[in-house]
Amino acid sequence: MAKVAFVAHCLLNQNARVAGGAYCSGVYSPFVAELRRRGYRLAQLPCPELAFAGLNRFWAVREQYDTIAFRRHCRSLVAGVAGAITAHLERGDEVVLVGVDGSPTMGVQITSSDAGRGGRPEWEDDADLSAGRGILIEELLAELEARGVAAPRLTGIRHAPGDALPDRQREALVSFLEA
Amino acid sequence: MTDIDLRGFRVALVADELINDGGAGFDVLGALDEAGWGVVLLPPTWYPDTTATPLLDAIADQLHEYNRHGYVLALVGERPGLDAALARAGVPVPPAVRAHTASELRAKLADIASALAPRDAAAAQRGISADPARP
Numbered sequence: 001m002a003k004v005a006f007v008a009h010c011l012l013n014q015n016a017r018v019a020g021g022a023y024c025s026g027v028y029s030p031f032v033a034e035l036r037r038r039g040y041r042l043a044q045l046p047c048p049e050l051a052f053a054g055l056n057r058f059w060a061v062r063e064q065y066d067t068i069a070f071r072r073h074c075r076s077l078v079a080g081v082a083g084a085i086t087a088h089l090e091r092g093d094e095v096v097l098v099g100v101d102g103s104p105t106m107g108v109q110i111t112s113s114d115a116g117r118g119g120r121p122e123w124e125d126d127a128d129l130s131a132g133r134g135i136l137i138e139e140l141l142a143e144l145e146a147r148g149v150a151a152p153r154l155t156g157i158r159h160a161p162g163d164a165l166p167d168r169q170r171e172a173l174v175s176f177l178e179a
Numbered sequence: 180m181t182d183i184d185l186r187g188f189r190v191a192l193v194a195d196e197l198i199n200d201g202g203a204g205f206d207v208l209g210a211l212d213e214a215g216w217g218v219v220l221l222p223p224t225w226y227p228d229t230t231a232t233p234l235l236d237a238i239a240d241q242l243h244e245y246n247r248h249g250y251v252l253a254l255v256g257e258r259p260g261l262d263a264a265l266a267r268a269g270v271p272v273p274p275a276v277r278a279h280t281a282s283e284l285r286a287k288l289a290d291i292a293s294a295l296a297p298r299d300a301a302a303a304q305r306g307i308s309a310d311p312a313r314p
Contacts, residue, residue, distance in 0.1 A: 009219075012218040012219075013190060013218055014185070014186050014187075014217055015186045015187065015188065015189070015190050015250060016217070017186065019299070019301040020301070020304060022184045022186035022301065023185055025185055025216075025217070026186075026189065026190075026214075026215050026217035026218065027208065027211065027212040027216075027217065029212050032208070036208075041199040042199060042208075042220060044219065046234070046237040046241070047241065051240035051243070051244060054244055055244055055245070055300070055301070056248075076233065077233075077237055079233050080222075080230055080231075080232075080233035080234040080237065081234070083226070083227070083229060083230030084222065084226060084230050084234065087225075087227065087230055
């Protein structure tokens with residue numbers, strides 16, 4: 001039995017992030033190091049925002065992505081992901097999922113929300129954080145449920161600049177992985 | 180969020196066995212990280228086609244976007260079905276890189292990255308010009 005971590009796309013590839021949101025050049029290595037140190041194999045979730053809204057997309061909150069077209073896009077993405085999770089579970093692998101908290105699409109415990117956001121972009125950092133899941137995460141859990149597949153344990157981390165995970169992030173991740 | 184975007188504008192598609200099974204004989208992920216490349220991890224070859232095909236199509240769609248914005252792309256290892264997925268998205272297959280050591284991989288990636296000419300908002304934020312003739 002292998003341990004497999006399905007991780008948000010940008011944790012391996014910061015180039016997918018919205019402009020102004022890339023905390024390092026490529027791999028968010030402090031996070032990846034924690035997983036590899038614990039023997040996790042890596043699997044990468046697709047970035048739902050990149051192919052849909054592009055590299056030059058604006059920062060957005062959940063409500064802006066919560067359209068029928070974007071959910072259809074997410075459902076097409078999670079079909080493959082749910083198949084992959086199912087394939088690992090059928091082999092007896094332990095599967096966990098790590099999203100990105102604060103993300104409108106990949107948040108697990110925290111997403112970003114502002115029902116009034118729109119028009120010319122202008123807002124303060126983090127003013128929109130709220131409890132809840134991102135849209136792709138919601139669609140993935142719905143797809144697994146529809147297939148009768150148990151959802152993996154899941155958590156989210158927040159990015160931070162620099163070469164080390166902030167202590168609280170590290171503690172939360174380690175606690176999750178060792179649970 | 181940071182004030183300055185730190186992305187490297189370099190993205191490598193990497194075969195699963197090279198990241199998860201040590202198939203290259205050295206730490207490929209570590210070498211890519213050290214060289215500042217982002218990683219798009221290709222699905223394992225044992226996935227059923229019904230699972231792998233949509234995953235590869237999603238990767239091809241993302242590559243289309245990187246290609247459109249002048250990011251440097253490379254392919255490390257192989258993945259059956261990738262070429263077809265890229266063709267469906269109208270994306271050329273990135274230059275393939277084969278290396279026996281981490282230093283060889285980094286050197287070959289550096290050669291490819293010398294063509295870097297990103298054209299997007301993050302590049303503008305960092306003052307990177309797509310036109311080498313412009314300051």
